[in-house]
Amino acid sequence: MANPLSEFLRSYLSVGIFVGLSFVLFGLLMVISWALRPNRPQAGKYINYESGVDPVGSTWSQSQVRYYIFALLFVIFDVEAVFIFPWATRLEAYGTFGLIEMFAFITILILGLVYAWRKGVLKWA
Amino acid sequence: MLSVILQDTPIPISANPVIETPEIVWSSLAPHLILILGGILLLTLVSLLRGKAPSWFHAAWTVVVAGAALGSLWPLWSRVQEDGPQTLIAGAVGLDGFSLFVTGIICVSVILSALLLEGYLRRENLVGPEWYVLMLLSASGGVIMASANDLIVLFIGLEILSVAAYVLASMHSRRISSSEAGLKYLILGAFSSAFLLYGIAMTYGATGSTNLVRIQQFLVDTVLIKNGMLLAGFAFMIVGLGFKVAAVPFHFWAPDVYQGSPTPISGYMASGIKAAGFAGFIRVFVVTFGGTYAQQWRPMVYALAVLSLLVGAYMALIQTNVKRMLAYSSIAHAGFILIGVTVATDKGTSAALFYLLVYAFMVTGSFGVVGIIGREGDGKHSLDDYQGLGKTRPGLALIFAVFLLAQAGVPFTGGFLSKFYVINAAVAEEQYVLAVIAMVSAVIAAYLYLRIIVSMYFAGADDHGVSPEMANPPAKKVPAGAAIALGIAVFATLWLGIVPDTVTSVANEAVARLVAFQG
Numbered sequence: 001m002a003n004p005l006s007e008f009l010r011s012y013l014s015v016g017i018f019v020g021l022s023f024v025l026f027g028l029l030m031v032i033s034w035a036l037r038p039n040r041p042q043a044g045k046y047i048n049y050e051s052g053v054d055p056v057g058s059t060w061s062q063s064q065v066r067y068y069i070f071a072l073l074f075v076i077f078d079v080e081a082v083f084i085f086p087w088a089t090r091l092e093a094y095g096t097f098g099l100i101e102m103f104a105f106i107t108i109l110i111l112g113l114v115y116a117w118r119k120g121v122l123k124w125a
Numbered sequence: 126m127l128s129v130i131l132q133d134t135p136i137p138i139s140a141n142p143v144i145e146t147p148e149i150v151w152s153s154l155a156p157h158l159i160l161i162l163g164g165i166l167l168l169t170l171v172s173l174l175r176g177k178a179p180s181w182f183h184a185a186w187t188v189v190v191a192g193a194a195l196g197s198l199w200p201l202w203s204r205v206q207e208d209g210p211q212t213l214i215a216g217a218v219g220l221d222g223f224s225l226f227v228t229g230i231i232c233v234s235v236i237l238s239a240l241l242l243e244g245y246l247r248r249e250n251l252v253g254p255e256w257y258v259l260m261l262l263s264a265s266g267g268v269i270m271a272s273a274n275d276l277i278v279l280f281i282g283l284e285i286l287s288v289a290a291y292v293l294a295s296m297h298s299r300r301i302s303s304s305e306a307g308l309k310y311l312i313l314g315a316f317s318s319a320f321l322l323y324g325i326a327m328t329y330g331a332t333g334s335t336n337l338v339r340i341q342q343f344l345v346d347t348v349l350i351k352n353g354m355l356l357a358g359f360a361f362m363i364v365g366l367g368f369k370v371a372a373v374p375f376h377f378w379a380p381d382v383y384q385g386s387p388t389p390i391s392g393y394m395a396s397g398i399k400a401a402g403f404a405g406f407i408r409v410f411v412v413t414f415g416g417t418y419a420q421q422w423r424p425m426v427y428a429l430a431v432l433s434l435l436v437g438a439y440m441a442l443i444q445t446n447v448k449r450m451l452a453y454s455s456i457a458h459a460g461f462i463l464i465g466v467t468v469a470t471d472k473g474t475s476a477a478l479f480y481l482l483v484y485a486f487m488v489t490g491s492f493g494v495v496g497i498i499g500r501e502g503d504g505k506h507s508l509d510d511y512q513g514l515g516k517t518r519p520g521l522a523l524i525f526a527v528f529l530l531a532q533a534g535v536p537f538t539g540g541f542l543s544k545f546y547v548i549n550a551a552v553a554e555e556q557y558v559l560a561v562i563a564m565v566s567a568v569i570a571a572y573l574y575l576r577i578i579v580s581m582y583f584a585g586a587d588d589h590g591v592s593p594e595m596a597n598p599p600a601k602k603v604p605a606g607a608a609i610a611l612g613i614a615v616f617a618t619l620w621l622g623i624v625p626d627t628v629t630s631v632a633n634e635a636v637a638r639l640v641a642f643q644g
Contacts, residue, residue, distance in 0.1 A: 097146035118172035
């Protein structure tokens with residue numbers, strides 16, 4: 001008689017096999033590349049890789065706190081795009097109701113933008 | 126396998142050109158719409174006027190908007206009485222006595238908190254519309270939660286409610302403890318929301334719907350042979366909702382958040398947000414799972430109620446910060462309301478509703494007094510700061526004493542009757558142990574409230590070497606808005622204790638019903 005619990009656990013067995021395989025594959029690749037590659041250490045090779053430019057200064061640097069407001073505004077309009085694109089592709093299907101609904105949505109976002117604008121968030125200075 | 130799926134399902138571009146849109150009874154959504162539009166309009170108006178609005182304008186607007194939402198409940202109430210509960214927006218939102226009653230509690234809490242906030246913000250030099258906008262939007266989320274007929278709508282309401290509350294908790298920008306409160310509330314709140322959502326997903330997996338009516342119908346029609354997933358869904362949803370109502374053992378955020386938040390906001394959290402959380406609790410568990418699965422979830426809620434009653438009352442005793450005391454006592458009060466939930470009868474529900482209403486008045490009033498005594502910086506909340514208050518500010522001390530005695534459950538206050546109705550509902554279901562535990566908790570908590578009163582009236586200069594005049598210098602006048610709010614709260618607390626019939630008869634008819642959508 002099949003025990004339902006062991007059946008349940010057996011389906012996890014394949015997950016375990018895959019995890020084990022990934023470790024084996026990783027180790028194998030590392031060993032092969034270690035055996036094949038030439039080994040010539042130089043000081044320049046130990047510098048952090050920064051897309052080809054020599055790194056300058058400390059890693060602790062300040063960034064403008066303003067950027068967080070831009071990030072917030074970006075999120076608002078990013079979400080807007082997420083909703084508007086699917087709506088626009090099926091505009092006819094949603095009919096007048098969908099049109100009004102989308103205008104209500106955009107209006108609320110615009111009012112948020114008005115608030116941000118009057119707060120002076122959009123000024124660069 | 127994949128190729129088969131791809132071949133067999135062409136994308137139906139013109140198969141169904143018009144998507145059916147639900148019919149919406151806009152007039153029945155009046156409280157929701159008034160609160161949301163009121164909040165958005167306030168933000169737009171004030172940002173367009175840019176500082177030309179007087180400082181009292183925001184609070185006055187908020188009171189008018191919440192008052193209008195409260196007023197819109199009367200015609201809706203008579204509509205429910207005549208035509209019975211209805212379902213709106215394709216069965217996603219329901220209109221019944223229960224949702225209207227909870228909406229009323231939330232509106233009352235917004236009005237009182239807005240009045241208290243006005244003077245507080247002027248004192249702290251933080252005047253701005255954002256507080257009131259966030260409070261109105263948060264309240265609209267609570268109203269959505271109270272009228273949700275669908276688990277997803279419930280979750281959306283909860284998020285609207287909570288996200289605004291996270292910001293409100295951290296709005297006192299100069300107090301570091303306020304930012305701490307906001308951050309703690311955000312992280313733990315997000316965690317608990319995830320639990321709730323996971324519970325909703327499991328319930329959906331077990332029953333095939335997120336609509337409460339269909340879930341209820343499914344459970345009546347079908348006998349689940351393996352109900353493990355449904356029970357796991359119960360457990361997760363109880364964790365999520367238990368967090369929002371601050372029930373032990375999901376209460377750890379409450380003392381820190383209530384203590385750190387701006388004091389009038391703590392009052393709003395303890396009244397409005399708690400009411401919305403309990404609305405969700407009752408709607409999901411008592412109404413939807415009340416019949417067929419009551420035996421499965423009731424022990425869990427029973428344990429929450431007992432733990433909240435005892436741990437809340439005991440932990441409140443050993444605090445020296447009055448705001449923290451009130452936070453722990455609000456956990457004990459949540460335990461009392463959970464008794465009304467766990468008996469899972471209409472009697473229990475109406476007792477819980479009455480309790481929530483009385484508690485809204487008591488707790489916003491208490492936090493209002495604490496906010497005034499906290500003085501500039503909102504930091505004087507130690508028990509020592511209340512020494513000699515009876516001499517230096519007799520009026521304020523008397524009002525605070527009324528609120529504390531009411532919370533302790535002294536007769537002729539609403540606090541006594543609310544406890545009485547809840548225990549009565551437990552006794553009617555023969556839950557004698559629960560009733561005894563509730564009474565023990567009330568006795569323990571009474572000592573706590575008396576401790577504050579003793580400190581106000583009887584502690585003299587000898588105790589700590591601080592003269593009453595030094596601890597509480599004769600202070601400025603209480604701001605007008607706060608005076609009105611405290612007056613209303615005291616009046617309501619006493620009135621509900623002496624002539625409760627008008628409200629209890631309404632609470633008895635405010636039963637929650639699910640109505641199937643006739644599509």
